[in-house]
Amino acid sequence: MNYSTINRITPYIFLAPAVIIMLIALLYPLGYMIYGSFRDWDPSQAIGESTFIGLGNYISLWNDPNFHESLTVTLKFAITVVFIEMIVGVGLALLLDRNLRGMSLLRTMFILPMMIAPVVVGLIWRYMYHPSIGIFNQTLEKIGLGSVDWLGQHALMSVIIADIWQWTPFIFILSLAALQSLPRSALEAARIDGASGWQQIIYIKLPLMMPVLIVTCLLRLIDAFKVLEVILVMTEGGPGLSTEILALRISRTATEFRELGVAAAMSNYLLMLLLILTIIMLAYNKIQELQAVRLRMAAEKEVD
Amino acid sequence: MPKIRLDGLSKRFGDTEVLHGIDLEMEDAEFTVLVGPSGCGKSTTLRMIAGLETVSAGEIYIDERPISRLEPKDRDLAMVFQDYALYPHMNVAKNMSFALRLQKRPRKEIDQKVHEVAEMLGLTNYLHRKPAELSGGQRQRVAMGRALTRDSSTFLFDEPLSNLDAKLRTQMRAELALMRQRVHKNMIYVTHDQIEAMTLADRIVVMHDGHIQQEGTPEALFKQPINKFVAGFLGTPPMNFLDATIESDGDSTRLSGDGFSLCCDQATLDILADYSSRKICLGIRPSDLIYDPQAAADTALTLQVDIAEYIGAQSVLICHCGHQKVMVELKSDTPISLGEKLTFRLALEDLHLFNPANDHAIPGFVAVESTDSQ
Numbered sequence: 199m200n201y202s203t204i205n206r207i208t209p210y211i212f213l214a215p216a217v218i219i220m221l222i223a224l225l226y227p228l229g230y231m232i233y234g235s236f237r238d239w240d241p242s243q244a245i246g247e248s249t250f251i252g253l254g255n256y257i258s259l260w261n262d263p264n265f266h267e268s269l270t271v272t273l274k275f276a277i278t279v280v281f282i283e284m285i286v287g288v289g290l291a292l293l294l295d296r297n298l299r300g301m302s303l304l305r306t307m308f309i310l311p312m313m314i315a316p317v318v319v320g321l322i323w324r325y326m327y328h329p330s331i332g333i334f335n336q337t338l339e340k341i342g343l344g345s346v347d348w349l350g351q352h353a354l355m356s357v358i359i360a361d362i363w364q365w366t367p368f369i370f371i372l373s374l375a376a377l378q379s380l381p382r383s384a385l386e387a388a389r390i391d392g393a394s395g396w397q398q399i400i401y402i403k404l405p406l407m408m409p410v411l412i413v414t415c416l417l418r419l420i421d422a423f424k425v426l427e428v429i430l431v432m433t434e435g436g437p438g439l440s441t442e443i444l445a446l447r448i449s450r451t452a453t454e455f456r457e458l459g460v461a462a463a464m465s466n467y468l469l470m471l472l473l474i475l476t477i478i479m480l481a482y483n484k485i486q487e488l489q490a491v492r493l494r495m496a497a498e499k500e501v502d
Numbered sequence: 503m504p505k506i507r508l509d510g511l512s513k514r515f516g517d518t519e520v521l522h523g524i525d526l527e528m529e530d531a532e533f534t535v536l537v538g539p540s541g542c543g544k545s546t547t548l549r550m551i552a553g554l555e556t557v558s559a560g561e562i563y564i565d566e567r568p569i570s571r572l573e574p575k576d577r578d579l580a581m582v583f584q585d586y587a588l589y590p591h592m593n594v595a596k597n598m599s600f601a602l603r604l605q606k607r608p609r610k611e612i613d614q615k616v617h618e619v620a621e622m623l624g625l626t627n628y629l630h631r632k633p634a635e636l637s638g639g640q641r642q643r644v645a646m647g648r649a650l651t652r653d654s655s656t657f658l659f660d661e662p663l664s665n666l667d668a669k670l671r672t673q674m675r676a677e678l679a680l681m682r683q684r685v686h687k688n689m690i691y692v693t694h695d696q697i698e699a700m701t702l703a704d705r706i707v708v709m710h711d712g713h714i715q716q717e718g719t720p721e722a723l724f725k726q727p728i729n730k731f732v733a734g735f736l737g738t739p740p741m742n743f744l745d746a747t748i749e750s751d752g753d754s755t756r757l758s759g760d761g762f763s764l765c766c767d768q769a770t771l772d773i774l775a776d777y778s779s780r781k782i783c784l785g786i787r788p789s790d791l792i793y794d795p796q797a798a799a800d801t802a803l804t805l806q807v808d809i810a811e812y813i814g815a816q817s818v819l820i821c822h823c824g825h826q827k828v829m830v831e832l833k834s835d836t837p838i839s840l841g842e843k844l845t846f847r848l849a850l851e852d853l854h855l856f857n858p859a860n861d862h863a864i865p866g867f868v869a870v871e872s873t874d875s876q
Contacts, residue, residue: 383587386554391601391652392575401600405591493634 235462255463276422287369320431376410510560538709580649760824785854
């Protein structure tokens with residue numbers, strides 16, 4: 199083997215272990231799930247013993263009102279939390295982007311919720327929402343406003359609040375990083391040009407942060423579609439189907455209803471949804487990259 | 503046109519004072535250049551005038567109106583930044599019209615103003631481009647255009663040419679000088695480049711360690727520097743400094759040092775009366791040393807050439823005289839060889855004399871004509 203051949207294949211040899219692990223850990227289960235989604239499959243059977251039913255699982259889900267309900271809850275949940283988290287997270291970042299004494303401590307405190315395990319978050323909020331001993335109702339009663347049936351009548355709102363509490367920090371730190379990497383002199387120029395604080399935010403800061411904000415928003419949306427633990431601990435999807443997001447329904451279909459094929463098909467629906475979001479995100483990055491290249495080429499062509 | 507006055511302007515960052523009470527007055531529509539090495543406080547002074555840094559003590563007056571507590575936008579200023587500070591997401595026209603759009607001026611007026619300035623700066627074909635699509639020189643021009651579209655009374659420039667390559671810098675410097683002829687506004691310009699300062703300024707303010715060293719016209723500062731710092735800072739190649747003693751033997755008095763001994767005239771002697779028997783420091787501009795093989799020894803320096811730096815029509819020779827380094831300028835076509843000893847004639851009136859104890863120019867040798875000097 200000559201040197202150039204060795205040089206050419208060296209990178210692939212180094213990549214091989216990672217590729218093999220990926221194939222085993224990622225593609226095999228994925229293929230298994232896709233294969234399973236075409237079969238009528240009970241957990242007591244080996245996959246080979248199950249009957250092939252083609253698109254049967256997908257079609258029955260397509261017509262299943264409970265699945266529709268679950269999908270609606272998921273969409274409502276994901277869109278609401280991401281919308282509010284973006285506003286609060288970016289707002290906080292704009293507010294805390296200044297050098298005051300103790301600001302770094304404050305920032306650290308703000309991102310604490312993100313570091314707590316989801317199960318623990320679920321438990322904390324379940325107790326805070328407790329109808330009689332929870333801090334919310336006790337406080338409300340003390341000030342004479344009467345109690346609220348948090349995890350009953352307003353279950354979806356309650357899980358949304360808990361999610362906002364946990365995940366706003368994610369948007370906050372990314373926005374803060376984006377803000378702090380903005381060109382300082384452009385902001386100073388805007389001050390001299392006469393922009394007020396609000397005008398600086400609207401005309402300079404937000405437009406310049408936009409690429410980061412769009413990616414953050416998509417990442418968070420992908421994550422919100424897959425949320426499980428916190429809601430599982432807080433409401434178990436109830437009351438009724440009011441908080442039964444897709445991930446929860448998949449888990450229940452597999453374990454309680456013992457329909458592995460249907461659960462796999464449902465996972466694939468969710469996967470397709472997330473795939474669309476991911477493709478949008480990658481496409482957006484690609485467009486940005488191409489635009490940067492185009493701008494750079496144009497600039498290089500210019501000779502004074 | 504309002505004039506600008508700084509009154510005891512000081513700046514502290516924590517416990518460190520970086521500006522120690524700057525007093526400065528700029529006349530109407532004057533082009534003032536603050537120049538000095540990095541860290542001398544020139545940019546801080548400019549940023550305080552702009553309102554980007556708070557004032558620790560003292561006051562800034564524009565047209566006798568104290569402005570140090572005002573927001574930048576209320577000071578009626580426009581500023582050009584070192585890194586251009588363009589808004590990357592706006593095209594050239596939007597960048598230039600941002601201030602006017604914030605003021606909610608009529609659209610027609612804004613368009614007209616932008617086109618007028620773009621025309622003047624040769625940017626008309628680039629109005630729809632984003633900053634990233636422009637070359638460095640064009641970006642610099644847009645930054646200047648953005649300042650010009652606003653009819654501010656005062657323009658501030660913070661090292662606007664230092665991000666450009668050498669050729670472009672020369673070209674933009676000429677454009678700035680041209681713009682200066684057309685726009686009669688107060689201009690305050692910060693640079694560390696003494697050539698920019700000399701070529702552009704009506705008035706140069708040399709700063710060092712948070713103090714103003716000297717202010718005045720470029721010519722006054724070049725001809726009558728008030729101390730060794732100013733003398734060494736302005737002019738390329740820099741002024742040579744040679745240690746010397748005043749020696750009298752009988753009826754002749756000489757300025758002698760390591761490798762040279764110059765004859766003194768009566769006028770110089772009178773000025774140096776107080777310094778007899780004391781050491782002094784001679785300042786000699788490289789351009790004041792004239793190559794003359796026939797010069798008499800007591801009106802000339804004999805220098806041994808160590809290095810010849812060819813820079814075109816002129817060469818800079820780095821020589822030594824005794825143990826002291828001396829730079830001279832010489833026509834490149836003069837036949838010389840390294841290691842050779844050359845004689846350079848020196849006129850006494852071109853000498854600068856400094857007191858080595860405090861580095862101040864010796865009175866009598868400075869401020870003869872200049873009224874600007876302190």
